[in-house]
Amino acid sequence: MSRSGADLALLLLGGFRSLVDGATAELARRGYEDVRPVHDFAMRAIADGAGNASELGRRLSVSKQAAAKTIAVLQDRGYVTRGTDPRHARRMLLQVTPLGFEVLRQGEAIFDELREQWERQIGATQLQNLETYLAALSGDPAVRFDTPGWMSRGLGDLM
Structure with missing residues (x-):
């Protein structure tokens, strides 16, 4: 066949x-x-250097708003945090938590x-x-x- x-x-x-x-x-x-496939993709992108919503949106081919929503969900669930960028004190960077x-x-x-x-x-x-x-x-x-x-x-x- x-x-x-x-x-x-x-x-x-x-x-x-x-x-x-x-x-x-x-x-x-x-x-x-509470984990969905998009969360895996997002955490991998963040671990690979996507430090903010704009960059995460580009990496996942979604809008900045969609990336920000994903980030908020990941933060609420304890999977990512926002920390201070050591190179720019006023800039926040995303980081995957343990x-x-x-x-x-x-x-x-x-x-x-x-x-x-x-x-x-x-x-x-x-x-x-x-x-x-x-x-x-x-x-x-x-x-x-x-x-x-x-x-x-x-x-x-x-x-």
């Missing part, structure tokens, strides 16, 4: 969604029921566990081949979270 290009896109999206939904559910089981880094570490461990589940389902060789083929087709890494425009839609319902 031959599938269409749209079928392929939906299968790839379904695989992504399955992993992300599984990770989000497992984070909730581990006590982080709790935020713990959530990121937990998420990475969960994705490793989900990968192991897939390996058990289809076999180590099949999964390695899948990863090799996907890397050849889409590049390795396939997508960076801060690539402009890649996730700019639908963030409002994830906060």
Whole structure:
């Protein structure tokens, strides 16, 4: 049976969604029921140097207002803080807290566990081949979270 290009896109999206939904559910089981995928992307961008709402908005391809809302949620939940920029005393910089880094570490461990589940389902060789083929087709890494425009839609319902 031959599938269409749209079928392929939906299968790839379904695989992504399955992993992300599984990770989000497992984070909730581990006590982080308030974490959403956009929070992971935002904390990684902040850890990588997005020090304010404007920069975070650029990295996530969202408005400054949407970035500010995400920052407020992350601050309220204790995942990020605003500290003083050592180079500019009046400027505030975002920083990921130890709790935020713990959530990121937990998420990475969960994705490793989900990968192991897939390996058990289809076999180590099949999964390695899948990863090799996907890397050849889409590049390795396939997508960076801060690539402009890649996730700019639908963030409002994830906060």
